[in-house]
C-alpha cells in the first residue's frame with residue numbers, strides 16, 4: 001500500500017478567498033479549528049517542519065487559506081482559525097463566509113480534520129463546521145489536541161462527552177486523541193489522511 005511522506009510537505013500558496021485557490025486536479029484534506037486549538041502545532045508535527053505553519057497567536061497571520069502539497073496529487077489546506085475574541089464581528093462574518101464556501105464548494109475536498117483542545121467541549125462554531133461538512137456530505141476526523149495536558153481518565157471523560165455531543169450529527173465522524181508536544185497520534189492521523197488523499 002502506498003503511503004505519503006508528510007515530511008515532504010511544501011507550501012504552495014495562500015489565498016484570502018476560495019476562488020483565488022489554484023484549480024489543480026489533486027485531492028485535498030482541510031484542517032479547521034478554533035484559534036489556539038493547536039492546528040499549527042499539529043501541522044508542524046505531522047510534517048516534521050517546525051516553521052511550515054507558523055505557530056502563532058496573532059490572528060493576522062492565520063486568516064488566509066494556506067495550501068500545502070504533500071504528494072503529487074495530494075494537498076493539505078490550512079483554513080483560517082475561528083473564535084478569536086479580539087476580532088470585530090464584521091471580520092468574523094467574512095472568515096466564516098470563507099470557511100463555508102470552501103467546505104461547501106471546493107471540488108477537490110475529500111475530508112475534514114477538525115482540531116479541538118481536548119479540555120474544551122464542542123463550541124457553536126465547531127458545531128457549525130461539523131454541520132457544513134456532514135451536510136455535503138464529507139467524512140470528518142475530530143482530533144482532540146493537547147492530550148498531554150490531561151490525565152488518561154480525564155481525557156477519556158472528555159472524549160466521551162464529545163462523542164455524546166457528536167451523536168446529534170449522524171455523519172461519518174471519527175475521533176482521536178493527539179499531542180503535538182509528545183507526538184501522540186501522529187501515525188494514526190497520517191493513516192487517516194492517506195486514506196482520503198490516496199482514496200484507499
Ligand SMILES: Nc1nc2c(ncn2[C@@H]2O[C@H](COP(=O)(O)OP(=O)(O)O)[C@@H](O)[C@H]2O)c(=O)[nH]1
Pocket residue numbers: 033034035036037038039040041042054055056057081145146147148149178179180181182
Ligand atoms: N501541551 C501542549 N501544548 C500544545 C500542544 N499543541 C499546541 N499547544 C500549545 O497551544 C497553543 C496554541 O497552539 P497553535 O498550534 O498555535 O494553535 P492554532 O492557533 O490552532 O494554530 C500554543 O501555545 C502551543 O504551544 C500540545 O500537543 N501539547
Ligand SMILES: [Mg+2]
Pocket residue numbers: 039040041053054055056062081
Ligand atoms: Mg495557527
